[in-house]
């Protein structure tokens with residue numbers, strides 16, 4: 001990255017990330033290099049690009065941009081968020097123990113429980129809102145704390161600085177899944193984390209058109225190990241999707257601002273609705289928002305005073321909010337965790353974790369707020385009618 005650009009602010013670095021010097025065309029945008037292999041000067045020459053699994057100019061430009069935005073030294077782009085998580089697990093060995101937040105993305109938990117356990121890793125899940133819970137769960141063989149903040153779907157917040165202090169005291173690595181907040185809102189490495197993970201399929205891509213993941217670190221030894229995992233396992237991101245992510249990142253700050261403004265207005269509205277039981281939103285519980293999150297982001301979760309089927313009907317009644325899995329795109333999405341993202345968790349366990357049948361998760365997009373509010377109002381009117389009929 002140009003020395004002058006390196007010193008600029010987040011928004012400028014997001015737009016003017018590294019240029020690709022090899023190109024020579026003065027292209028304003030980073031080109032897509034589809035080449036799988038590169039000519040070398042002599043046998044064994046590894047001074048430049050060799051083979052695209054090792055590195056690729058488009059992916060490299062993206063990785064340098066990601067490192068800069070997360071205040072890290074190195075970043076690696078993967079074929080999905082879960083592929084990035086798998087690379088983190090390659091830092092461990094059979095017999096190691098991990099303490100993770102209990103309100104974890106279901107796919108991450110599935111990888112821990114159904115894949116990593118088979119390789120001899122052990123996991124304990126704790127409520128991450130109390131940092132002491134991490135300390136109390138430490139065993140002799142604990143090597144990694146794994147945190148999401150805000151969590152999915154209950155938007156619990158974890159105090160990264162406090163958990164990092166505990167991790168450092170016990171010589172344990174701290175990894176933070178920063179998918180929901182994005183580096184525009186919070187930068188975990190600055191708060192003491194060792195590894196940042198993104199499902200870039202969400203806000204970094206920003207348009208629901210890629211599946212991608214990323215890891216960012218600030219330590220050369222960790223960087224070397226993760227780079228090894230990237231090229232030895234081969235779950236790197238391809239050039240076209242790298243380019244799409246680079247394009248998405250250029251508007252990340254604009255999108256996050258609008259996502260946040262729209263979500264705050266939706267929360268204000270939900271507070272006035274008698275059918276709404278509880279709202280989950282960063283800062284909503286009256287507690288201080290840790291981690292210097294500069295804005296709340298675009299996720300809003302709430303529970304309705306209605307049963308499983310009625311809530312499903314509510315989610316099907318919106319016309320602007322699309323009923324869909326995933327989140328983080330410009331388009332608003334609505335999700336019923338109990339029958340969608342978290343359906344694979346047995347009901348009792350789900351309920352114990354607070355993921356009740358009445359829970360609805362919104363990924364608030366960047367459409368006009370009035371259209372979003374009208375859409376929710378109309379769906380609530382339909383729900384009211386449904387409940388009246390059911391009661392009569």
Ligand SMILES: Cc1ncc(COP(=O)(O)O)c(C=O)c1O
Nearest residue numbers: 080081082105152179199201212
């Ligand atoms: C917080 C979080 N982390 C990780 C993932 C996994 O990412 P991907 O779907 O890109 O593999 C997701 C996906 O929904 C997620 O929400």
